[in-house]
Amino acid sequence: MINPAGVFSRTTATIAIAAGAFALVLLYAPIAGLALLSFSTRPLSGIPWPMTMEWYASLFEGDNARWVEPLVTSVGVGLIVSALATVAAVVIGRLIPLLKRRAGLLAAYLSVLVMPGILVGVAVLFFYRGLLDIRTGLWSVVLVHFVWALPFALLCILIVAVRFDHRLVEAARDLGAGAFRTFLDIELPLLRPGIVASVFFSFLLSFNELPRTIYTRGGITTLPYYIWTASAAHSSQVSLIYALSAIIMAASFILVLIATRVLMRNN
Amino acid sequence: MAKAKTGSAGVSRRTMMKGLTAGAAVLAAPGLIGRAKAETGTIRMMGGPTVALEDWSLFEAETGLKMEFTPFHVDDVGALYNEILVNEAGERFDLINTLAGVQKNLVEQGAVAELDTGKLTNYGGIADTVKRSPVLYQGGDKDWSIPLYYNADSFGYFPEKLGLPRPPEALDWDLLLNSEETLGQTALDGDFIALMIGGMYLKHRGLADIADPANMTAAEVKIATDFLIERKQAGQFRTLWKTYDEQVANFVNGEVLVQRCWEPAVKEAKSKGLDIEYATCSDFHINWMHATFMPVQAAERENVDEIYKAMDWFLGGSYAAELAIFRGYTGSRVDLGLEYANEAGWPEDKIAQVEANIVKVDTKFSNPNYWIGGAPDDLASHDAEMARFRNA
Amino acid sequence: MAVLTTLWAIGVLLPIMSLVLISFLQGRGLSFLWTFSFSAYASVFVDYRIETILRSLRVVGLVTLIELALAFPFALWLAKGIREGWTKSILLVLLVVPFFLSPAARTIVWRPILGREGLINSMLMGSGVTDTPMDWLLFTEFAVHLGLIGPYFPSMVWPIFISISLIDDELIKAARDLGATPLQALRDVVLPLSVPGIVAGVIFTAIPMLGDNVATTLLGGGRVSLMAETFDDLVRAMNYPGAAALGSAMLGAFLVIAIIIVLAFARLRSSATNPFESMKA
Numbered sequence: 001m002i003n004p005a006g007v008f009s010r011t012t013a014t015i016a017i018a019a020g021a022f023a024l025v026l027l028y029a030p031i032a033g034l035a036l037l038s039f040s041t042r043p044l045s046g047i048p049w050p051m052t053m054e055w056y057a058s059l060f061e062g063d064n065a066r067w068v069e070p071l072v073t074s075v076g077v078g079l080i081v082s083a084l085a086t087v088a089a090v091v092i093g094r095l096i097p098l099l100k101r102r103a104g105l106l107a108a109y110l111s112v113l114v115m116p117g118i119l120v121g122v123a124v125l126f127f128y129r130g131l132l133d134i135r136t137g138l139w140s141v142v143l144v145h146f147v148w149a150l151p152f153a154l155l156c157i158l159i160v161a162v163r164f165d166h167r168l169v170e171a172a173r174d175l176g177a178g179a180f181r182t183f184l185d186i187e188l189p190l191l192r193p194g195i196v197a198s199v200f201f202s203f204l205l206s207f208n209e210l211p212r213t214i215y216t217r218g219g220i221t222t223l224p225y226y227i228w229t230a231s232a233a234h235s236s237q238v239s240l241i242y243a244l245s246a247i248i249m250a251a252s253f254i255l256v257l258i259a260t261r262v263l264m265r266n267n
Numbered sequence: 268m269a270k271a272k273t274g275s276a277g278v279s280r281r282t283m284m285k286g287l288t289a290g291a292a293v294l295a296a297p298g299l300i301g302r303a304k305a306e307t308g309t310i311r312m313m314g315g316p317t318v319a320l321e322d323w324s325l326f327e328a329e330t331g332l333k334m335e336f337t338p339f340h341v342d343d344v345g346a347l348y349n350e351i352l353v354n355e356a357g358e359r360f361d362l363i364n365t366l367a368g369v370q371k372n373l374v375e376q377g378a379v380a381e382l383d384t385g386k387l388t389n390y391g392g393i394a395d396t397v398k399r400s401p402v403l404y405q406g407g408d409k410d411w412s413i414p415l416y417y418n419a420d421s422f423g424y425f426p427e428k429l430g431l432p433r434p435p436e437a438l439d440w441d442l443l444l445n446s447e448e449t450l451g452q453t454a455l456d457g458d459f460i461a462l463m464i465g466g467m468y469l470k471h472r473g474l475a476d477i478a479d480p481a482n483m484t485a486a487e488v489k490i491a492t493d494f495l496i497e498r499k500q501a502g503q504f505r506t507l508w509k510t511y512d513e514q515v516a517n518f519v520n521g522e523v524l525v526q527r528c529w530e531p532a533v534k535e536a537k538s539k540g541l542d543i544e545y546a547t548c549s550d551f552h553i554n555w556m557h558a559t560f561m562p563v564q565a566a567e568r569e570n571v572d573e574i575y576k577a578m579d580w581f582l583g584g585s586y587a588a589e590l591a592i593f594r595g596y597t598g599s600r601v602d603l604g605l606e607y608a609n610e611a612g613w614p615e616d617k618i619a620q621v622e623a624n625i626v627k628v629d630t631k632f633s634n635p636n637y638w639i640g641g642a643p644d645d646l647a648s649h650d651a652e653m654a655r656f657r658n659a
Numbered sequence: 660m661a662v663l664t665t666l667w668a669i670g671v672l673l674p675i676m677s678l679v680l681i682s683f684l685q686g687r688g689l690s691f692l693w694t695f696s697f698s699a700y701a702s703v704f705v706d707y708r709i710e711t712i713l714r715s716l717r718v719v720g721l722v723t724l725i726e727l728a729l730a731f732p733f734a735l736w737l738a739k740g741i742r743e744g745w746t747k748s749i750l751l752v753l754l755v756v757p758f759f760l761s762p763a764a765r766t767i768v769w770r771p772i773l774g775r776e777g778l779i780n781s782m783l784m785g786s787g788v789t790d791t792p793m794d795w796l797l798f799t800e801f802a803v804h805l806g807l808i809g810p811y812f813p814s815m816v817w818p819i820f821i822s823i824s825l826i827d828d829e830l831i832k833a834a835r836d837l838g839a840t841p842l843q844a845l846r847d848v849v850l851p852l853s854v855p856g857i858v859a860g861v862i863f864t865a866i867p868m869l870g871d872n873v874a875t876t877l878l879g880g881g882r883v884s885l886m887a888e889t890f891d892d893l894v895r896a897m898n899y900p901g902a903a904a905l906g907s908a909m910l911g912a913f914l915v916i917a918i919i920i921v922l923a924f925a926r927l928r929s930s931a932t933n934p935f936e937s938m939k940a
Contacts, residue, residue: 006831006832006835006841006844007735007739007740007831007841007844007845007849008735008736008739008740008841009841012732012841013736013740015732016732016733016735016736016740017733017736019728019729019730019732019733020729020730020732020733020736020737020750020816022729023726023729023730023733023808023809023812024753024812026805026808026809026812027757027808027809027810027812027813028753028757028809029772029809030765030766030768030769030772030809031757031760031765031768033768033771033772034760034764034765034768037768042519042539044512044515044516044519047771088663091660091663092660092663092664095660103917103921105664107914107917108664108667108668108672109667110862111910111913111914111917112671112672112675113862113866114866114869114909114910114912114913115675115678115906115909115910116869116870116886116887116890116902116906116909117870118890118891118894118902119678119890119894119902119903119906120675122678122894122899122902123674123675123677123678124674125349125353126674126677126681126899127673127674127677128674129353129354130353131677136354143670143671147671152863155818155859155862155863156818156821156859158855158859159818159821159822159825159855159856159859160821160825162855163822163825163852163855193821193824193825194821197817197818197821200755201817204755204758204759207758207759208758208759208761208762211870211891214346215346215349218354219354219359224761227761227763227764228340229316229338229339229340230316230338231340231510231511231512231763233315233316233317233338233511237512238512238764238767241761241764242764245760245761245764245765248759248760249756249759249760252755252756252759253752253756256752256755256756257748257749257752260748260751260752261748264743264748343895344895344897345894345895345896345897346895348897451794455881457876457881499881504880504881505798505880506798506880506881507880507881509876512767513767513877516767516770516771520770520771520774520775520776520777521774521775521776522770522774522775522776522797522798646896646897646898647702647896647898647901649896650892650893650895650896650898651702651705653892654707654708654711654884654889654892655707657881657884657888658707658708658710658711658884659707
């Protein structure tokens with residue numbers, strides 16, 4: 001049987017696959033082009049040949065190799081933000097469906113989403129640096145990324161938490177389990193899909209963040225910031241950025257694939 | 268909450284003003300994290316990626332100093348001011364490079380150290396037209412910033428396809444802005460330099476009364492924008508660009524016949540086998556300069572003499588000569604550059620490239636000079652009109 | 660949670676709300692005039708800026724709808740139409756990897772594809788379909804839409820996928836056993852239960868897209884002016900009150916819409932007690 005749950009007929013499955021394929025082609029056509037052009041001697045021409053490994057080699061030479069540090073910074077910040085946002089989202093998200101007056105609370109957490117990123121950066125800078133005279137740096141980058149990631153992390157948890165049957169928790173309590181044990185043994189496993197999504201999304205939102213970072217970075221250089229700066233050069237960085245993107249793409253593909261398989265196996 | 272806010276407004280105003288408008292004053296108080304220690308023997312410089320040659324080995328060999336260069340997106344003036352005034356880049360850097368003209372506000376805010384040009388052996392020989400150009404000079408016979416290099420910008424074009432002569436034979440800006448032949452096949456800056464170009468065009472043709480196209484008043488910039496909107500709606504422009512890569516891509520992908528661009532973009536497109544020239548113009552060029560200053564904080568450092576030494580190197584022959592080859596820009600002492608190239612026994616074609624830069628100064632800078640200096644005084648109007656232009 | 664919310668209110672909401680204060684100031688460059696004034700609002704709400712805002716809403720709205728139409732069936736198929744296995748893993752991973760890549764680097768690749776002498780035009784002209792290149796492929800609203808669809812597809816698929824995955828297969832099977840057609844099972848069982856995912860997906864997609872300035876600058880050719888650029892430019896021109904005014908207005912609009920939705924819900928569920936309850940399986 002092709003459809004385990006029985007919502008698909010052969011035709012509807014084809015339609016669904018076609019819709020996904022169409023979008024994936026739009027998504028991956030430029031990415032494939034990018035990967036191909038990363039080998040081109042003249043990447044901006046849009047013609048992949050003649051091919052060369054020159055850009056990959058020069059990525060590791062001299063001043064060009066300076067992307068390593070920003071990459072490490074971005075991964076580090078991403079991990080911190082991902083952990084903080086997910087923990088906060090679990091704390092808030094598991095309780096929101098139980099509250100009577102949740103609309104105001106939800107608005108408080110979600111409304112920051114509509115503020116454009118660059119303004120959030122400026123606001124944080126004015127408030128902490130201008131008003132309170134605290135120097136910006138790693139903490140402020142983490143803060144603005146956290147502000148960006150938390151609403152999304154919260155949504156991830158909420159998708160799962162609204163379906164949560166709290167009778168299970170009550171049952172555990174009745175059986176004499178402590179609050180922490182109940183959380184660990186009952187709630188956490190049930191929330192897991194949301195937590196996994198939250199960890200991923202928070203990390204990725206942070207990893208790619210630029211507008212907020214520009215204003216709050218202090219002396220910190222993240223990868224998107226590094227690439228943005230490189231774009232001010234009156235010479236092309238495209239060849240290097242393409243090669244770098246291709247490397248990141250391959251690495252992230254393998255890492256995420258392993259992570260997915262491990263998670264599925266645990267299921 | 269609202270009440271608390273108004274209550275603290277008096278205090279917050281002062282703190283805020285202190286933080287935002289007088290970064291220098293804040294520095295007087297001991298920093299929370301402590302200043303980065305000045306390391307002698309190392310120059311820490313922040314600037315546009317264009318400042319750097321292929322690497323700093325030449326600098327390090329000739330000065331005996333180490334260079335720690337941090338690239339910054341200097342074209343984003345707002346971010347730059349923020350980096351210097353609010354983030355106190357001066358504590359972390361010995362030298363800061365900007366588009367000349369941008370430093371003027373910083374001088375007023377007290378973020379720039381006055382230079383003792385007596386410590387710079389190569390400074391005296393810089394032409395007065397450069398030293399005292401409106402983008403550098405702020406009166407009072409004081410020097411704040413040294414010129415690193417400058418150029419006269421115009422546009423790139425396909426001479427063969429358009430049946431047009433090659434430089435040094437001069438063209439004019441009609442080709443880009445106002446021509447039936449190139450309709451829908453030209454491209455222009457996507458920021459308010461476009462408006463300045465419009466202003467220069469109108470001023471030069473006597474079509475509008477504009478005092479300084481690089482620093483227009485609200486009324487002037489509106490006139491310039493009206494003209495550009497008229498051209499945009501006539502279908503003159505294929506696209507507006509924001510980055511260097513877009514400029515090159517527009518040439519290489521065959522999107523345009525004429526494009527307002529940076530000279531290195533033409534260099535790069537040429538190296539890809541395209542028949543493109545960078546125009547010499549009979550009407551005007553956009554003159555710009557990159558300059559470097561010492562932040563006030565650096566003036567008290569132990570390594571201040573080394574900072575002067577580093578500055579002097581930028582004004583020397585080797586930098587001018589290498590830069591002419593590497594980017595095609597004119598160093599402030601291109602005369603020393605030619606000397607250096609000759610002494611080093613460079614091949615003739617390279618020497619010719621250095622000489623071409625001297626010729627360029629004579630031809631392009633002999634026109635009525637239209638210097639652009641980073642940020643116009645009335646930024647808000649420029650921004651508003653740019654939004655109108657883009658929306659049209 | 661109370662602690663967290665307090666911290667959030669003081670550490671995050673307060674600075675952001677101070678933008679509302681700034682929006683009533685007059686500013687020039689780096690200093691503010693401390694007098695109450697609406698001038699920032701007056702300077703920002705002019706015809707061309709309003710046009711830009713409306714255009715942004717239209718483009719983002721349309722692309723979000725397209726994403727939903729493409730993503731819902733695909734997410735449903737991923738969740739309920741294919742078994743766990745390598746194919747599913749790889750598809751899921753393909754929906755994550757693009758997030759790692761610089762948006763500018765991959766968007767600029769559309770230009771040699773869509774351009775005047777690009778891949779599509781040379782194919783069309785080579786095969787004799789047309790003689791003249793189709794200029795409208797690039798530097799138009801069409802190109803901006805096309806450039807947006809790909810990158811925001813995963814943001815729509817993920818939340819919907821998660822919420823549908825959570826639906827118990829047995830529930831769907833039971834509906835089928837009771838004689839529901841696949842379409843009925845979809846409408847009566849799956850769709851209502853995936854509403855939280857759809858709502859989250861729309862937010863995940865539309866909000867970041869409103870802040871996207873890459874597709875419009877690289878593919879819009881200076882013709883498709885969108886909001887994100889407006890903010891960048893206002894801040895770049897150091898017109899902080901203006902930027903704050905525009906941002907505050909957006910925040911206000913968001914809150915008004917949210918209140919309307921909450922009130923509408925409250926009226927709707929005079930019978931049902933809780934929208935969250937009713938979503939429970």
